[in-house]
Amino acid sequence: MPTRYKGSPEEIxxxxxxxxxxxxxxxxxxxxxxxxxxxxxxxxxxxxxxALLHLGPMNERELGRKLLRSGGNITVVVDNLERRGLVGRERSREDRRCVTVALTPEGLRFIRGVFPGHAARITAVLSALSPEEQRELGRLCRKLGRGAEAEDVLPHRAMASG
Amino acid sequence: MPTRYKGSPEEIxxxxxxxxxxxxxxxxxxxxxxxxxxxxxxxxxxxxxxALLHLGPMNERELGRKLLRSGGNITVVVDNLERRGLVGRERSREDRRCVTVALTPEGLRFIRGVFPGHAARITAVLSALSPEEQRELGRLCRKLGRGAEAEDVLPHRAMASG
DNA sequence: TTCGTATACTTTGAATTCATATTATTTCAA
DNA sequence: TTGAAATAATATGAATTCAAAGTATACGAA
Known part of the structure; x- marks a missing residue:
């Protein structure tokens, strides 16, 4: 289902x-x-x-950076996980603005039980591509993602040329 | 930032x-x-x-299929566009369950003014990849997407192997 | 014809998500 | 030392999004 937009070949x-x-x-x-x-x-x-399982405890700011989410969003998601007793918050002693988020023993047991199935489902879907294709897809995505990050300024340039 | 999960090379x-x-x-x-x-x-x-600009008027079910969104979501988004006067709803006469959504003259003017800038921004970001790389990325994504669609059943298999 | 099923849309309730504003704390310069 | 600016988290308000339930309409079989 290609685009029907009438633009230059480059845009199409x-x-x-x-x-x-x-x-x-x-x-x-x-x-x-x-x-x-x-x-x-x-x-x-x-x-x-x-993130907490594989990287260890960290504060909300770090979580937001890793997961590409806003700080406000992290607060809400951590709230909901805390309500279920899967993570805990602790005010940092060195910098009392920060709150360290960590898995509770219960949360650790839970995510250890759940993650292997999740990884298996990802692997099953990705198996539509050969190992070589997976590496190439990863390479192109990384290259593209880096470009998109760098171009926070981009809207202006793009508007100017439009 | 590769995963730290301890799994098989295939999973990694x-x-x-x-x-x-x-x-x-x-x-x-x-x-x-x-x-x-x-x-x-x-x-x-x-x-x-x-979608309405490039494909013409269509009902909510069709919009949902094109945009990969639930019916409930389409209803809400169309509500908000209708409130701004950019789209209109009309009950279909052949099948009175359906509602045809179409751009108003105002909506047509608006999206015609906005879309070129949007397309230009996409083009600018994608220019991080060569034309050949863009085609290859598209090919791999399409292949992967088709695989993922086909595997609605997949969770069960994946769970069984986990 | 009529009843059961399927379909299109809407509504409801919960979670996500962002932008923005606020609060508490830290840091740095005067 | 004090005050201004920066930072981390939280609160707020609006829109998105989904799943599931509800409503109206269409369609097909008995």
Whole structure:
């Protein structure tokens, strides 16, 4: 389903690539959402638990940077995980503005039980691509992502040329 | 920032590819969100307006399928666009369950003014990749997306192997 | 014809998400 | 030492998003 926009060949190419990237990412996210919901987890909650499992305790600012989410969002997601007793907050003693978030023993047991299935589902979906294709897809995404980060200024330039 | 999960090489490869895909898509989405917000549009609203512009009037079910969104979500987004006078609803006469959504003259003028800038920003970000790389990225994403769609059943298999 | 099922949309309730404002704390310069 | 600016977290308000339940309409089989 290519774009019907009447633009230059360069624009058509970019729009088609953008659409496919977005749709692949959203389709994959949707396929992972349902099984997680059965465990009572949202995608954002899983992200927080996984970060704490694999990287150790950290404060909300660090969580936001790792997960590409706003600080306000992290506060809410951590609130909901704390309400379930899966994570705990502790005010840092060196810098009393910071709050360290860590898995509780219960949260550790829980995420250890859940993550392998999640990883297996990702692996199963990704197996539609050969190992070589997976590496190439990763390389192109990383290159593209770095470009997009760098171009916070970009809107202005783009508007100027439009 | 590769995953720290201790799994098989196959799992590590899949997880790293998945992370890069997701981050690229989210970084790109974030880069496009801010300029749209300045026009008073959310990403979902732009999606509806663009679909109506390039594909013509259609009902909510069709919009949901094109945009990969739930019916309930389409209802809300169309509500908000209707409140601004950018789209109109009309009950279909052949099948009175359906509601056809169409751009108003005002909505047509508006999206025609906004879309070129949006397309230009996408093109600018995508220019981090060569034309050949863009085509390859598109191919890999389409292949992956098709696989993910097909595997609605997948969670069960993945769980069984976990 | 009529009843059960399927479909299109809407509503509801909960969680996410962001931007912005506020509060508490730290840091740094005068 | 004191006060201004920066930073971390939280609170607030609006929109998105989904799943599930509810309503109206269409369609097909008995």
């Amino acid at each position: 190419r970019a729009l088609n690539c953008y659409i496919k990237l977005t749709r692949a990412s959203e389709t994959l996210a949707a396929a992972l959402r349902a099984p997680l919901a059965r465990e009572g987890l949202t995608t954002g909650q899983l992200g927080v638990l996984e | 490869r899949a997880l790293n590819c998945y992370i890069k895909l997701t981050r690229a898509s989210e970084t790109l989405a974030a880069a496009l969100r801010a300029p749209l917000a300045r026009e008073g549009l959310t990403t979902g609203q732009l999606g509806v307006l663009e």
